[in-house]
Amino acid sequence: MAPESRARLERQVAFLVEADKLKSILRRTPLVDASRQENSAEHSWHLLLTAMVLREHAAGAAKECDLLRALQLMVVHDLVEIDAGDTFAYDPAAQATKMAREAAAADRIFSLLPPDQASEFRALWEEFEAQRSVEARFAHAVDRIQPLLQNAHSGGGSWSTHDVTRDQVLRRMAPIETDLPALWPLVLEIIDAFSAAGVIRLGE
């Protein structure tokens, strides 16, 4: 193998070894059996499976979206958390600094790759974050429905442990209403049931 090919391969391996750390980034959402918190790597896998199963429910253009692109967005979407951590959806102070922390993380992590792949993978992450392409919008809606189902089937999950209000949850789930609209009645049923049970707090 030519030295430059070897150097390229070593950068690819270094990136893949670094990516292993995503398995130690904990989210607020518990596993369905409530035995522990979910990590961002297994969450990412679950998004891909969810996208494959629920794609038929996507709105108009997203139903015809490039599924390969959407899956690739989901594979890379949380890698920045290796440095930036998982930012809790319902923590406004942390959300305010999220963009800067994640951009710095993207600078470091993607540049472990050879330059052409660093650009390619960073572009995937930026596309996911920008939420403009149909694939990114679909991926975002999937990134909302997966933790909702996880919370619903673990008895309330991060809603109950973090004192979240109905309005907060409804705002957070809005991408489902626009991009996976066939699921919206189910989402409302779940939110209403957990609100009625006092797990999700009424109010702003």
Next chain:
Amino acid sequence: MAPESRARLERQVAFLVEADKLKSILRRTPLVDASRQENSAEHSWHLLLTAMVLREHAAGAAKECDLLRALQLMVVHDLVEIDAGDTFAYDPAAQATKMAREAAAADRIFSLLPPDQASEFRALWEEFEAQRSVEARFAHAVDRIQPLLQNAHSGGGSWSTHDVTRDQVLRRMAPIETDLPALWPLVLEIIDAFSAAGVIRLGE
């Protein structure tokens, strides 16, 4: 939503909730920081990332393979472990019963889905297992290189804890030689280094 659409959605959700259990199936391979064993869900995510990064090294036909199909194979390839468990690669007795245990698991798990999707997802799993399509062969090679890198970067991983021989590792890694041949010199270097250090035992 019509009752039949609702019933369909409920089967899809039941499957996705069941799939969460893959996060509790432990493999023999540790994380790179050796803090704990890897689970099959996060392993599956890592395969997808590895495939995206290393695809250029695939042999001939696999380089042009349908990456979407390959990623889908990797997403579903370990779901049967929810019932069948992770079968250790170097345990001949467990390997002998693996096919029957996993087929029974596939019967149960994929049939949680609506019938058309049950067939579609089962076909993905069967394609991965049969190792005939270029996508399945590529996915298999990726499923070998990921734990090898993980072991190599965690000081020996499952090689050291499970008394594995050099010949066993070489046989196990053979799909890399045929389907990711550009990586084979690196694989041999790693195996030789861990053999020389006494982590991988010499012998049959």
